[in-house]
Amino acid sequence: MIFLLMLFVFMLAIAVGNELISKVPPTLHTPLMSGANAISGITIVGALMCAQFTDGIMSQVLGVLAIALATINVVGGFLVTDRMLSMFASKKKGKGK
C-alpha cells in the first residue's frame, strides 16, 4: 500500500516536472540544467541517513563518501548556477547606468 502511494507520488512528480519546463528560453537552458542538477543532489538526505550505521569501518567509509559526493553536487551546483545567473542580473544594472 505504501509502495503504491509512493509510486503514485513518483508518477505525479514526473508529470509536474514535465509541465514545469515546457517553455524555457534557450538562454536559461544551461542554468536550468545546472540548477536541476543541484536539486538532484537531494540524495544528500539519503546519504545523511546512511550515516546511522556506525558498526564497521566499511559502513563509515561509505557514509562519508556518500555525504561528501552529494554535498559537492549540492554546494557546487547551486553556487555555479548562481554565478551564471548573477551575470544576467548584473547586466540589467549595467543598462541603468
Added chain:
Amino acid sequence: MAGFQISGLLYLVATFLFILGIKRLSKVRTARSGNQLAAVGMLLAVLVTLVSPEGGIELSWTTVIIGLALGGAVGGTMAKRVEMTGMPEMVALLNGFGGLASTVVALAEFWGRFAAPQGGLLAPSSPADILAEPLGGEVWAVAIVLSVLIGTVTFTGSLMAMGKLSGKLSGNPVLLPGRHALTAVLLLGGIAAGLFGVFGAEGSTATTLVLTLCVAAAAFGVVSVLPIGGADMPVVVSLLNSYSGLAASMAGFVIGNSLLIVAGALVGASGLILTMVMCKAMNRSLGNVLVGGFGDTGASSGGGGGADEYTSVKSAGPEESAMILESATSVIFIPGYGMAVAQAQHVVKELGEELERRGCEVRYAIHPVAGRMPGHMNVLLAESDVPYEQLWELERINGDFKTTDVTVIVGANDVVNPEAIENPQSPIAGMPILNAHESGTVLMIKRSLSPGYAGIKNPLFERDNTYMCFGDGKAFLQEVVTELKES
C-alpha cells in the same frame, strides 16, 4: 511521533520550494531567485534530516561532519574556480558526483542492512527476505539494483562526457566492433547479476553479485558514451542529468523517503524534456544521437575535410576586415564553439561596442545548439556584459539577415551551413540554420577550412560575399578592434 510528523511537513515545504524554484528558473527575470529558493529548500531538507531524521534513527555525527565539510569545501572551491567556458565540463562532473552518491547510498544501505548486521558470510538468506523495509523487501531490493545501475552509469558516463568536452579524451566518435552486443551484454548481465544478488543469492555471494552489477554498469556508462562525438555531449550531459534525478528517486525508494522520490522525479522529467528540446534544435532524434558515430564517416574518409576541396575561397586580414566593418550600418555576430575555445567573448563584445559607438546596429544571433551546451553562448556573452536585448534567437533574427550589411561568424560552422536548406541529400538537411549567407558580407573567423562537427563541406566558405578570416578568434578580433580604433 510528533517530531516525525513535523519533519514530514517540512519535507513537503522543501518539495514545494523545489517546484517553485524550477518554475522560476525558467524565466530570465526570476531565474536567480528560483535557484536561491531551491537552495533554501535543500538546506531545509538537510537541516530537518540532521535534527530529526525519519524513523528516529541516530546519526553518526563524525561521519556527517567529515562528509559535509569535505564535500562543502570541494564543491565550493570548484564552483568558485571554474571558468565560464568550462561550465559544461563542470556540470557534467557535478552530475557524475550526484549519480555516484546515489549509488553509494544504495550500497551503504545494502551493506548496512544486509551484510554487516548478519556478519556478512553468515547471512541466512537473500537480502530481500531479511527485513520488512518501509516499502517491503522486494521493492527495496529492486530499488537497490536500479539505484546502483542508474547512479553508476551516470557517474562513468558523466566522466566520459567531461573528458570529451574538455578535450582530455578525443572528441571523435569511437566505434568499437560489436559495440551494440557489448552494451546489451553489459546492461542485461549487470541487471541479472544485481537481481540475482538481491533475491536469489546468500551471504557473500550476494555482495559479490551486487558489486558485479557496479562494474558492469560502470563499463556500460563508458561504452555507451564512447561512440558519441564531442559536439553531441550537451545532449548526453542533459540526459545524464535526467538519469541522476532518477537515481536519486530510486535511492528514495530504497530508504522509503518521499522527498528523494519527488525531487529526483522532478529532475528526471525536466532533464528529459530539455534533452528533447536540444535534439529538436539539431533536427535529430534522441536515438540518432545515442547510437553515435555522427559525423564519423565524413571526417575519417577525408570526404568532408581539408582545404583542397575548396576552389574559390577569398580571405581577408584584420585590416581589410576592419575596413569592411567600418562602413557597415548593421552587423550581426554569430558566435560558436570556436569562440569559447579561443576565449574570444570579451573581445567580441569590445568590437561590438566600438561598432555601436560608430552608430552601427549590433546584434548577436544565437543558434540553439551553438557551443557545447544549450545557452552556452548566452552565458559566455553575459559574462562579457553583452546586453541581454542584443541576443537574438534564431526564429526572431533569421528574416533580418537579408537587410544586414555584415555578419561576423566567430568559430561557428555547421549552424550556418546553407547545405541544410539547399541540399536535401546533406546529412544535416532540415537542421535549422542561421541564414548568414543572405547578408551583404560574411566575415568567417576560423582557424582553417576544416569541417565542423558534422564533418561535411560548408559551401558558405566559397560564396562571393564571404571572406575567410584565418586565425585565432581572439587575436584576430583584437587586431580588428585596434585597427578600428586607430581609423
